[in-house]
Amino acid sequence: MRLEGTGLTCVRGGREVFAGLSFSVGAGQALLVTGRNGAGKSSLLRMVAGLVRIASGRLALADADPEQTLPEQAHYLGHLDTLKSSLTVAENLSFWTRYLGGRSAPQAALVELGLDALADLPAAYLSAGQRRRLSLARLRAIKRPLWLLDEPTSALDQDAQDILARLMRDHLAGGGIIVAAAHGAIGLDGAGTLRLGAGP
């Protein structure tokens, strides 16, 4: 499996965010997207996720499941939590496992992310770090080959960052692909780098 982008151009709000971008990531490989704020890291991830229109260029996931589109085979972890405050932790996760389908293990994911003690608590009581962990639990619980992570370490304490690093290692070892946008290191060793925007 290989994620390939060729000559990608993104226009948002009338402004050309980036143009002529090309990259390639194979199975078991990770790509770290860096650049200053506004360079288009989030836009690129959302473009791969199918949430932003491709102004020109081509995007393809080669040797993947032909029955499914690219977004259906990807996890998108953005800045927002996708949590409903009045549902419990367990209800939030089990909704996504049922809706996004695929082979899923919600209980094991809660345990691994250290949230099983809070499973019956309404999500309103969670701190920012715990909400982020719940989003990571979604990635752990539902199997999809492509991970699109936008600043995944934000709001995470050291323990959670270690868990994230482990999750990412396991995903890559299983032949998955990770494209992550970040300002600094996020615990991915040996990742290729894609720098957006001019300047340092």
Added chain:
Amino acid sequence: MSALAALFMRDVRLAIRVGGGGGIGVLFFLTVVVLMPFAIGPDLALLGRIGPAILWLGALLASLLTLDRLLAGDYEDGSLDLILMADTPLELAVAAKAAAHWLTTGLPLVIATPLLGLFMNLDGRASAAVALTLLVGTPALTFIGLIGGALSVALRRGGLLLAVLVLPLTVPVLIFGVSASNAAIIGPLPFGTPFTILCALTLVSLVVGIFAAAAALRQGME
């Protein structure tokens, strides 16, 4: 199928836990209906004649004003992104959400109608007629409102814009709903004629609403 059932149940659960389900919609309906005689005067005979119209207007406003949270909530917390990335078609997803909305907002309005008919000096038969037309008509209001909700999803001040967009589209439903109610009460038109047209309008709005809303969402996201 299980994915849609999960979405439907989640929305029903959310509607019940936040603000007591149809409670706030029914309360608004009650308030609007009670306000009318203050403006019109307590003449019972007059109120009885325009009762069906007042109930229909109240139900229309109560339905519409609760619709803007339908899609905005999912947009604001990022759930809409994930819904777009699932293999369940977006059309079915919005249909499931609209169905949950009708069950928790529209249906309570229908159930409250006989009680409110009392305030409007409607007898049992009249109240039943209005309730029946509302039972058939409120789904149309929900699915038409879905279009406005999808168009205004990314906007902060969505509520009023949504109402402005959607109200003209609901005019046929209002006309035939009130006319069917009046036909049942005073005739001379048989109840069946406007009622079947109302049913047809509802069926059309179900289909058009779903496709238009999904298209609007896709346009708005990209």
Added chain:
Amino acid sequence: MALIDLANPTRFLRLAHRALPWLIELTGALFVIGLYLAYRAPDDYQQGATVKIMFLHVPSAWLGMLCWALMSVAALGTLVWRHPLADVAAKAAAPIGAAFTFLCLVTGSLWGRPMWGTYWVWDARLTSVLVLFLMYLGVIALWRTVEDPSRAARAAAILTLVGAINLPIIKFSVDWWNTLHQPASVMRLDGPTIYPTILIPLLVMALAFTLLFVTLLVAAMGNEILRRRVRTLMLMQAQSAPGSAE
């Protein structure tokens, strides 16, 4: 024991726990006496036995208004003195007041049916009670919508005080509205001047209703305090779990 001692929620819970059985028994006894006296009271020459709905209807109206007055005092307690139990009292009282007001509307409606031929007329008094009922529902909706209890308390307190100021205005304007458009039928809500045989049962029932209100309020306040404790425990549980440092 000073009133201020009740300010401590734990102490209130203990007192409530001890007082509740007495309150329940006293309320029950007063209701038995009141209903018996009402049963023995003479029928109205015009309305027959239906006039006895008055023994339920009038006390509910009084209690509906008394409850709002109490909620207003509690609102002052929240906003001005920040009394810890004021929020609890206000939140607990609202549904009880709404229930009494609803009872007033229903009994009035049933009483009116034989007299007016319809369950509802837009009479000045009924209408102002209906508006009061809507205001109760509004306050309850506000309590439920705002998540944080202390913010909800302050918002509800403001609404309650505005409502208290507004109630005489509403009453006046509805009276005025009602006299502008003379209704078609003639209302005879007031019976003849009140004889002791009617007055005494009425007062006993009023006392019974008041005690019922106090009992329900004390029980509801206890429940609300416990509910807040549960919420605090859940917050603490979330804070002690991993990842809570952020």
